[in-house]
Amino acid sequence: MANNIALDSEASVTMKLDNPYEIVRQLASTNAVVLFSMSGCCMCTVAKRLLFGLGVGPTIIELDHHVSGPDIQAVLFQLAADGRQPVPAVFVGGKFLGGIETLMACHINGTLVPLLKEAGALWL
Numbered sequence: 001m002a003n004n005i006a007l008d009s010e011a012s013v014t015m016k017l018d019n020p021y022e023i024v025r026q027l028a029s030t031n032a033v034v035l036f037s038m039s040g041c042c043m044c045t046v047a048k049r050l051l052f053g054l055g056v057g058p059t060i061i062e063l064d065h066h067v068s069g070p071d072i073q074a075v076l077f078q079l080a081a082d083g084r085q086p087v088p089a090v091f092v093g094g095k096f097l098g099g100i101e102t103l104m105a106c107h108i109n110g111t112l113v114p115l116l117k118e119a120g121a122l123w124l
Helices: 020-030 042-053 069-080 100-109 112-119
Strands: 003-008 012-017 033-037 059-062 089-092 095-098
Touching: 020 033, 020 069, 020 089, 033 042, 033 069, 042 100, 069 089, 089 112, 095 100, 100 112
Parallel strands: 033 059
Antiparallel strands: 003 012, 033 089, 089 095
């Protein structure tokens, strides 16, 4: 069974996908930064504010408002693989960066901005 998914970023993109793994893969490979979030999650809000504050406009998928949200969250849990909460989950340049701990660590140690530039999410 295929899902039709409309994404609102700068342009509306419609994808026909068969499974949640393909949804995650397609989103990560076609956007510089993707943030999988839950609308009521305070750590997700922290991740969004950090990225917006740096001048990044990530593609944000609110899993609690997405028809395939629970299935996508299961895929993210497999990617996290260390038993940590998989949301927020950040992809940069098509690769899984990690959750809030990794995002904040990269910001603090100075590796986040170069990573975002390399992915094409920042130009300065």
